[in-house]
Amino acid sequence: MKSGSNLEKVLEAGHFSVTAECGPPRGADPEHVRKKAAFVKDNVDACNVTDNQTSVVRMSSLAGCLLVKESGVEPLIQMVVRDRNRIALQSDLLGASAMGVRNLLCLSGDHQKFGDDPQAKNVFDIDSMQLINLARRMRDEGVFPSGDKLEGAPKFYIGCAVNPFADPYEIRVPRLKLKIEAGADFVQTQCIYNMDTFKRYMEDTKKEGLHEKVKILAGVTPLKSAGMAKFMNKFVAGIDIPEEVIKRVADEPKEKQAAKGIEICIEQIGELKEMEGIAGVHVMAIEWEEKLNEIIGGAGLLPRPVVE
Amino acid sequence: MITGTPKPIEEILEMVEPYDNIIVAGCHGCVTVCRVGGHKEVEVLSSTLRLARESGGSKIEINELSLERQCDPEYVETLRPLIDDYQAVLSIACGAGIQFLAEKFSKTPILPGINTGFLGVTERQGEWSERCQGCGDCVLHLTGGICPVTRCAKQLFHGPCGGSTAGKCEIDQNVQCGWQLIIDRLKALDQMDNYLKLKPYKGWDSSRDGGPRRIIREDMI
Amino acid sequence: MLPCTGRIEESLLLKAFENGADGVMVIGCLEGDCHYVSGNIRARERVKRVYSILDQIKIGPERIRMYNLSAGEGAKFAAFANEFVEQIMELGPSPINIVRAKTAQKAPEEETL
Numbered sequence: 001m002k003s004g005s006n007l008e009k010v011l012e013a014g015h016f017s018v019t020a021e022c023g024p025p026r027g028a029d030p031e032h033v034r035k036k037a038a039f040v041k042d043n044v045d046a047c048n049v050t051d052n053q054t055s056v057v058r059m060s061s062l063a064g065c066l067l068v069k070e071s072g073v074e075p076l077i078q079m080v081v082r083d084r085n086r087i088a089l090q091s092d093l094l095g096a097s098a099m100g101v102r103n104l105l106c107l108s109g110d111h112q113k114f115g116d117d118p119q120a121k122n123v124f125d126i127d128s129m130q131l132i133n134l135a136r137r138m139r140d141e142g143v144f145p146s147g148d149k150l151e152g153a154p155k156f157y158i159g160c161a162v163n164p165f166a167d168p169y170e171i172r173v174p175r176l177k178l179k180i181e182a183g184a185d186f187v188q189t190q191c192i193y194n195m196d197t198f199k200r201y202m203e204d205t206k207k208e209g210l211h212e213k214v215k216i217l218a219g220v221t222p223l224k225s226a227g228m229a230k231f232m233n234k235f236v237a238g239i240d241i242p243e244e245v246i247k248r249v250a251d252e253p254k255e256k257q258a259a260k261g262i263e264i265c266i267e268q269i270g271e272l273k274e275m276e277g278i279a280g281v282h283v284m285a286i287e288w289e290e291k292l293n294e295i296i297g298g299a300g301l302l303p304r305p306v307v308e
Numbered sequence: 309m310i311t312g313t314p315k316p317i318e319e320i321l322e323m324v325e326p327y328d329n330i331i332v333a334g335c336h337g338c339v340t341v342c343r344v345g346g347h348k349e350v351e352v353l354s355s356t357l358r359l360a361r362e363s364g365g366s367k368i369e370i371n372e373l374s375l376e377r378q379c380d381p382e383y384v385e386t387l388r389p390l391i392d393d394y395q396a397v398l399s400i401a402c403g404a405g406i407q408f409l410a411e412k413f414s415k416t417p418i419l420p421g422i423n424t425g426f427l428g429v430t431e432r433q434g435e436w437s438e439r440c441q442g443c444g445d446c447v448l449h450l451t452g453g454i455c456p457v458t459r460c461a462k463q464l465f466h467g468p469c470g471g472s473t474a475g476k477c478e479i480d481q482n483v484q485c486g487w488q489l490i491i492d493r494l495k496a497l498d499q500m501d502n503y504l505k506l507k508p509y510k511g512w513d514s515s516r517d518g519g520p521r522r523i524i525r526e527d528m529i
Numbered sequence: 530m531l532p533c534t535g536r537i538e539e540s541l542l543l544k545a546f547e548n549g550a551d552g553v554m555v556i557g558c559l560e561g562d563c564h565y566v567s568g569n570i571r572a573r574e575r576v577k578r579v580y581s582i583l584d585q586i587k588i589g590p591e592r593i594r595m596y597n598l599s600a601g602e603g604a605k606f607a608a609f610a611n612e613f614v615e616q617i618m619e620l621g622p623s624p625i626n627i628v629r630a631k632t633a634q635k636a637p638e639e640e641t642l
Contacts, residue, residue, distance in 0.1 A: 082462070086509065108469045111461055113479045122462070126509050129466035133506065145509065163470035171468075171491055174504055178466065182506055190470060237471040237478035317585045348538060352582070355543035360586035363624035 002139065002185060003157040005102030006074045007046035009307040010280075011186065011215045016273055017280030018301050019076060019188065019217060020292050021048035022068060024059035030067050033059070037071035039289040043296045044073070045304055046103050048188070048282070051078040055115025062092060065101045076159070077101045080109025085125035086134070090144065093135055097154030104156040105188060106131040129182050132160055136183025158183055163190035164201035165240040173204045180214045187214055188282040191221040193241040195271065202277055211277030218272045221284045222295060223261035226250035262295055269299035309338035310402040311425040311436045312345065320353070320398065321360055323419045327395040328367065332357070332421070333387070333409070334374035335401035342436055344422050345400035347374040353400065353421060378405025384412050391416055444514030444521065450502050452493030457510075459486025465507045534558075534595075535568020542579045546588060549626060552617035554610070555595040562599065569597065588623055591616065 001008060010017045020040050025032035040047045049064035058064075065075035077096050079089065096104070108128045112120045126134065134145060135158050142153040160179045164172055176187065192198045198218070205211055223229045223241075226249045233241040245264065252260045265283075272278050281299075285291050296302055324330060332354045339345025354370045361368040371394065376383040378401035391397070391413050399406045400421035410418040426438040441458045448455060457463050461479045467487030471478025475488045494500050512518070531537060534557035545553045555576050557569035576595040584590035594616075596609045622630070 108462055108464065111471070111479050113461075124463045125512065127462070127464040127466050128469075129464075129506065130509055134509075161470070166468065166470045167472050167474055167485075168468075168488060168491055171503065175466070178504060178506065237473050317582070321586075348540065351538070351540035352543060355540055355547055356582050356586060359543065359546055359588055359625060363586070363588060363628055365628055 003102045003155045005046065005157045006307070007076065007103050008157040008185070010045045010305055013305070013307045015280075015305045015307070016278075016301065017045045017215075017217065018043065018296055018304065019046050019048060019280065019282045020044045020289070020296075021050060021078075021282070021284050021286075022064065022289065023050045023053060023287065024061065024064035026056070026058055028059065033064055033067040034071050036289045037068045037073050039292055040068070041071060041073050042304065043292045043302065044283075045280075046074040046076040048076045048078055048105060051080045051107070051109070052083065052115070053078075054110045055082070055112045055117070055120075057116060062096050062099070062101070065096065066099055069100060074103070075101050076103035076105060078105045078107060079131065080107045081124055081126055081128055081131055082109030082112065082122050085123050086145065089126070089131060089134065090138070093138060093154050093156070094150075097156060098152075102155060102157060103159065104135055105159040105161065106135065106184075107161055128160065129179060132158055132179060132184050133182040140183075157185050159186045159188055160184040161190065162187050163238045164192070164198055165190060165194060166238040172201060173208060173210070176205065176210055176214070177208060180210060184214055186217060186279070188217045189219040190238055191219045191284060192268070192272075193239070193245050195268070196242075197240065199275070202275060206277050211279075215279040216277060217280040217282040218275075218278050219282045219284060220265050220268050220272070221286060222265035222288065222291065223249050223257075224288060225254070225257045225261070226252075262291060262298070265295055266298040269295070269301070273299070309341050309428065309430075310404070311342045311428045312339055312402055312422040313425060314344055314349070314353075314400075314422055315420065317356060317360070320419075320421055321357065324357065324368065324396065324398060328361075329369045329393075329395050331371045331373060331387070331390075331394045331397045333378065333397050333399045333401070335376075335378045335399075335405050336374055337377045337379065337401070337405075339401055339405075339422065340374075342430070343434075345402070347372075349400055350374055353398075375401075375405075378402075379408055381408075381412070384408055387413065441515070443510075443512070444518075445511060447507075450507075451490045452497055452499065452502075454486060454490045454493055456486060456490065459484070459489060461486075465510060533563070533565050533568040534572035535563070535565055537572050537575060539575050539579050539582070542576070542593065543582065546583070546592070546623060546625065549629070550592075551620070551623045551626060552592045552594075552613060554613045555593070556606070556609070557595060557597050559597045559599050588625065589620060591620065592623060 022036045047068055049061045049068055051061040052058055061077050065077045068075045106128045112118055112122050135156050138154050139156055142150050162176050229241050229246045229249055232239045249257050249260050269281050272281055283295060332350050334347050334350035335345050350372045354372045357368055396417040396419055397409060398419045398421045399409055403424040406418055406420050427440040428436045428438045431437050438458055443457050456465055460467050461477050468485050472485040472488055475485055477483040477485045494503055534555055542553055557572050560569060563569045573595055576593060579593055580590045583592060598606055
């Protein structure tokens with residue numbers, strides 16, 4: 001075992017795994033996280049805690065992870081390279097590991113332009129590819145990038161994100177290959193709505209044998225309404241929601257659109273479960289954590305396996 | 309060249325408010341080419357200030373002049389014989405020129421008339437765009453001649469990020485994705501193998517992060 | 530002597546105001562008819578920039594205007610000139626001339642004191 005995390009154990013044992021995410025609050029109230037964690041508990045193998053997503057200031061990911069952990073859910077810390085230089089990143093990796101956080105997701109982070117401090121200075125000292133590599137070297141070689149020996153190596157199951165729907169398509173698979181080479185153990189994808197594009201991506205991934213080198217967790221996000229679908233499709237870079245999906249939700253009367261969104265999400269998980277090379281799903285029920293049980297249960301993925 | 313944009317007239321008027329006898333100093337270097345700090349701009353700015361001040365009831369005398377370059381000591385020195393006759397200098401050179409004047413003439417306030425921009429190129433008349441951040445460690449040979457530090461909004465060395473759509477950057481539809489440009493160019497050069505390599509962490513110590521920089525060419529001293 | 534409105538610099542237009550003009554009328558050839566291809570188009574852009582400067586320093590942007598005429602349109606020229614003069618008369622002297630007039634009035638008084 002590289003990290004001994006629950007997520008790693010479940011995946012290594014060959015189970016179809018489930019992760020979800022919790023966005024920490026826009027404030028210091030720990031109850032907010034505990035409430036969300038209660039919805040997540042027993043439904044997933046690990047729960048991502050986002051790191052100032054879309055550059056909107058929130059409680060730190062590390063603090064969120066600890067609160068989630070206290071609530072009996074295994075945390076997965078998201079770490080963006082936008083706000084911290086390599087000194088702070090290394091330090092946070094050590095701190096997170098010391099506090100028992102065993103799963104890590106390395107990200108670039110949305111540009112600060114989208115957040116509430118668009119005038120902030122961005123850091124991007126190293127990029128997400130290099131953060132993966134940094135964490136891997138610290139874990140496996142027990143050294144800092146400077147070569148100095150660590151007093152106790154951080155233990156992380158290291159993840160990266162991929163977006164099969166971003167441009168240019170042709171470098172999507174080579175880029176994943178590079179991330180695996182850098183040290184990624186698992187992948188969580190951007191929300192998938194366009195199954196045709198995703199299947200093509202998976203075919204190309206399998207041709208390179210990458211699905212055997214890395215655990216691929218397919219990302220899904222239930223649509224709450226047709227309005228949300230249209231908004232995401234239009235304004236969120238790298239999100240591709242086909243017309244027919246939007247139509248299925250839009251054809252329902254307003255009060256039934258959410259239920260339709262959940263139904264589609266469950267269907268999608270069903271389809272992903274059958275796809276070769278998919279090791280699990282990452283359910284991003286954005287500010288809708290209370291529906292996780294319904295979605296994951298509906299997809300026949302409960303109870304979650306216990307691997308010792 | 310070094311580019312810039314004029315400061316708002318209102319801001320300049322506020323800056324020169326305490327003075328009634330100043331020099332407006334242009335520069336024949338980069339800022340002339342990008343039409344923000346050459347002699348034509350000195351004339352227009354001086355007229356504008358005189359008109360504004362006189363119609364507001366407080367006249368200002370202005371000596372309009374331009375130096376060959378405000379960043380070279382021999383040209384800066386040409387100001388020395390007259391500097392004491394004026395209360396301040398409003399420089400419309402780049403930040404380097406403005407500071408060099410301030411350094412050489414310690415008793416005269418030197419005021420900035422422009423906001424210095426970036427190292428860039430002329431796309432067409434009236435449009436300039438950034439190309440170089442002067443990071444001190446060029447990798448253009450590996451990236452198809454397109455700079456990831458400058459052209460990628462996140463300065464990624466393994467781009468593009470998930471925010472690249474149809475060749476555009478997520479921050480603005482008018483900004484091209486630097487990494488799309490790099491990839492297109494690497495393909496055209498048949499150098500995609502460069503893309504597929506893990507790049508070492510960039511040493512930012514050769515950039516501004518290492519503190520104010522200096523170049524010493526022993527062979528020239 | 531200006532061979533073409535394309536030779537007019539912004540500084541020249543501003544100088545006219547410094548020299549006491551209450552209004553400046555720029556008359557160029559008809560667009561598309563420039564002997565130097567785009568002289569009058571350049572002039573139009575420069576007039577626009579001066580317009581914006583006059584606006585910012587509260588001299589009044591309406592004190593400058595560009596017209597396009599051919600050499601054979603004498604009557605039209607007269608009409609434009611009358612129209613512009615009327616507009617400036619309505620606006621009255623430029624703020625700078627008002628200040629100058631006041632100072633000129635004050636000066637002799639001070640002398641007599």
